[in-house]
Amino acid sequence: MVYKLLVVDDEPLLVKGLRYSLEQDGYEILSASDGEEALDKFNKGSFDLIILDLMLPKIDGLEVCQTIRQTSQTPIIMLTAKGEDMTKILGLEYGADDYMTKPFNILELKARIKAVLRRAQSKEGNVGERVIHIDDFKINTMGRKVSIHGEEVNLTAKEFDLLLLLASNHGKVYSREALLEIIWGYEYFGDLRTVDVHVRRLREKVESNSSQPKYILTKWGVGYYFRTK
Numbered sequence: 001m002v003y004k005l006l007v008v009d010d011e012p013l014l015v016k017g018l019r020y021s022l023e024q025d026g027y028e029i030l031s032a033s034d035g036e037e038a039l040d041k042f043n044k045g046s047f048d049l050i051i052l053d054l055m056l057p058k059i060d061g062l063e064v065c066q067t068i069r070q071t072s073q074t075p076i077i078m079l080t081a082k083g084e085d086m087t088k089i090l091g092l093e094y095g096a097d098d099y100m101t102k103p104f105n106i107l108e109l110k111a112r113i114k115a116v117l118r119r120a121q122s123k124e125g126n127v128g129e130r131v132i133h134i135d136d137f138k139i140n141t142m143g144r145k146v147s148i149h150g151e152e153v154n155l156t157a158k159e160f161d162l163l164l165l166l167a168s169n170h171g172k173v174y175s176r177e178a179l180l181e182i183i184w185g186y187e188y189f190g191d192l193r194t195v196d197v198h199v200r201r202l203r204e205k206v207e208s209n210s211s212q213p214k215y216i217l218t219k220w221g222v223g224y225y226f227r228t229k
Helices: 012-024 035-044 061-069 085-093 106-124 157-168 176-184 193-206
Strands: 004-008 028-032 049-053 076-080 098-101 131-134 137-140 145-148 151-153 216-219 223-226
Touching: 004 012, 004 035, 012 028, 012 106, 028 035, 035 049, 035 061, 049 061, 049 106, 061 076, 076 106, 085 193, 098 106, 131 157, 137 157, 157 176, 157 193, 157 223, 176 193, 176 223, 193 216
Parallel strands: 004 028, 004 049, 049 076, 076 098
Antiparallel strands: 131 137, 137 145, 145 151, 216 223
């Protein structure tokens, strides 16, 4: 299978280098130099993964990511020249599957591309569809949809994975380190607050009062767990 990737960056030399290196590994590469062109090509084509720079002309990377997430769960790896932790967290919070900080090692990027594609393929290839009913929750594992009291809740890919893991193992406490490794699919070297951000956003969407959660609880000094009624 030939994977089709969209590389979005306004640095011609970087795009040229990525195209050459990734095509050597058998990937089909299309590119865009600004956010507007990226959305246009995305809407006209079908891609297996998007490599998306944060700082782009016309429409920035976060807005591009957010727009794509409204209609698609196509895997996105965000590129950023900024080193601030909150920038990284924000990129993931908007629905990106992973991020790389410039300058980066091309071998590490290739490893992450393979990991993200492998996770996406595993989800698509899971024919064991099931619907999990837990208290007020209905979780469709194949359709990756969640409803509470019959009303569908719009979750990002990582928010869904986090809810599914916790709800499927209710009562089991997961450390933030364990959640990073399980949800992101490999030993993740990002800030542990990434988990806290996702948990906070998930609570805001599924809890009636996110400041006093009933389901997704904190075991202080340990991690997070899902509690049934």
